[in-house]
Amino acid sequence: MIPTPFDYVRADSIEQALDLLNEHGDAAKLLAGGHSLLPLMKLRLASPEVLVDIGRLAELSYVRDGGDHVAIGALTSHDDLSRSALIAAELPVLAHVAGQIGDPQVRHRGTIGGSIAHGDPASDLPAVVLALGGTLVLTGPSEIREVSSSKFHLGFLETAVAPDEILTEIRLPKMGSRGWGFEKLTKRAQDWAIVGAVAVCLDGNGSVGVGLINVGPVPTRALSVEAAVAAGSGAAEAAAHADTGIDVTGDLNASESFRRHLTRVLVERALETALAGEPA
Amino acid sequence: MDIAMTLNGSEVTFDVEPRTLLVNYIREAAGLKGTNIGCDTSSCGACTVLLDGRSVKSCTVLAAQADGSSITTIEGLAEADGTMHPVQRAFHEKHGLQCGYCTPGMVMAIVSLLGERGDHELTEADIRHGLEGNLCRCTGYHNIVQAAMAAARARELRS
Numbered sequence: 512m513i514p515t516p517f518d519y520v521r522a523d524s525i526e527q528a529l530d531l532l533n534e535h536g537d538a539a540k541l542l543a544g545g546h547s548l549l550p551l552m553k554l555r556l557a558s559p560e561v562l563v564d565i566g567r568l569a570e571l572s573y574v575r576d577g578g579d580h581v582a583i584g585a586l587t588s589h590d591d592l593s594r595s596a597l598i599a600a601e602l603p604v605l606a607h608v609a610g611q612i613g614d615p616q617v618r619h620r621g622t623i624g625g626s627i628a629h630g631d632p633a634s635d636l637p638a639v640v641l642a643l644g645g646t647l648v649l650t651g652p653s654e655i656r657e658v659s660s661s662k663f664h665l666g667f668l669e670t671a672v673a674p675d676e677i678l679t680e681i682r683l684p685k686m687g688s689r690g691w692g693f694e695k696l697t698k699r700a701q702d703w704a705i706v707g708a709v710a711v712c713l714d715g716n717g718s719v720g721v722g723l724i725n726v727g728p729v730p731t732r733a734l735s736v737e738a739a740v741a742a743g744s745g746a747a748e749a750a751a752h753a754d755t756g757i758d759v760t761g762d763l764n765a766s767e768s769f770r771r772h773l774t775r776v777l778v779e780r781a782l783e784t785a786l787a788g789e790p791a
Numbered sequence: 792m793d794i795a796m797t798l799n800g801s802e803v804t805f806d807v808e809p810r811t812l813l814v815n816y817i818r819e820a821a822g823l824k825g826t827n828i829g830c831d832t833s834s835c836g837a838c839t840v841l842l843d844g845r846s847v848k849s850c851t852v853l854a855a856q857a858d859g860s861s862i863t864t865i866e867g868l869a870e871a872d873g874t875m876h877p878v879q880r881a882f883h884e885k886h887g888l889q890c891g892y893c894t895p896g897m898v899m900a901i902v903s904l905l906g907e908r909g910d911h912e913l914t915e916a917d918i919r920h921g922l923e924g925n926l927c928r929c930t931g932y933h934n935i936v937q938a939a940m941a942a943a944r945a946r947e948l949r950s
Contacts, residue, residue, distance in 0.1 A: 619845045
């Protein structure tokens with residue numbers, strides 16, 4: 512399978528990439544690791560006229576201590592996330608989930624920014640960012656703006672990133688040794704989740720963040736579960752309504768009703784693990 | 792467009808379309824047919840090569856993305872006199888293949904895994920997790936994992 516013809520330009524700086532986006536408008540598409548975009552192009556579900564390759568901008572591949580948060584460059588690979596000592600210490604849930612994405616070859620190429628900007632509800636990392644209440648940094652031609660993860664995913668494969676902007680950094684509040692849980696059901700080890708759930712204890716007062724993978728058309732927070740836990744419910748009680756209020760997808764892998772069932776079961780398991788992992 | 796890379800230690804340049812995939816660059820432009828195309832959807836791992844030392848699925852990388860990089864394929868492992876790479880030797884000794892179609896990708900994935908893990912001892916679980924991206928439809932993986940463990944042990948004995 513070969514993509515339709517396109518022009519390829521490699522950007523050597525963020526500024527040059529922004530200029531290229533400005534010059535080519537809707538015809539252009541950013542390429543990072545290519546592990547979301549290239550499969551779509553090979554299937555000819557996407558046919559950008561100009562590919563702006565930012566994949567080798569070393570200035571966007573980093574993990575930095577930002578005080579109360581960890582700042583992650585958008586081009587940091589899943590493999591680098593899973594091996595970072597800072598992430599292992601301050602965001603262990605991210606280290607674990609990044610190490611479970613796809614397979615080693617995919618983790619060598621795929622990037623956190625590419626995964627989040629692609630906006631696929633089946634991706635694992637958006638759910639982690641949602642559960643942690645992260646912030647996305649978007650760099651445009653005239654300003655740099657910060658968008659809350661809860662306002663970032665607007666629709667199926669649609670995000671708050673404007674056509675002339677680049678997602679450059681992901682900021683995640685440090686969780687240290689707080690409890691967390693991650694569950695995903697796949698057919699084969701390397702597959703996308705049929706359904707997945709991430710639960711993170713956000714403070715010492717019983718507040719949790721819960722992100723859902725591949726449940727609805729967009730990466731989703733399980734707000735009803737978060738509210739139930741905040742009101743004092745245990746894992747089983749809170750998870751019993753995990754699918755409430757969500758436009759749940761039915762597809763070849765799982766009917767809507769089976770996916771609702773999986774959502775409740777996996778959220779309960781992730782919550783149980785998260786709550787049990789809280790320091791006494 | 793001209794795409795240049797170091798392919799198995801040799802500098803090569805070929806004029807290809809921007810949409811050329813790395814696996815097609817390797818097989819068609821450079822004529823190295825040891826890298827197989829299996830699923831062509833980044834699932835099976837038959838097309839695994841090393842890009843700057845790390846395993847990638849060359850069906851899901853543009854040749855242009857590898858411009859200026861170092862690529863190692865199965866043809867680049869053995870020494871000039873034909874002496875097999877330790878992972879190739881382990882596959883030979885442990886009968887780690889049947890039809891052989893997945894083998895180049897399996898071998899490259901294991902070479903990458905051994906390189907990434909440095910001096911850490913590799914457990915069977917590490918190897919099975921590390922081979923999640925490579926599918927074999929013949930052998931049931933047992934002898935492939937045995938070969939990988941033999942290669943890992945041989946490395947530890949040398950170091």
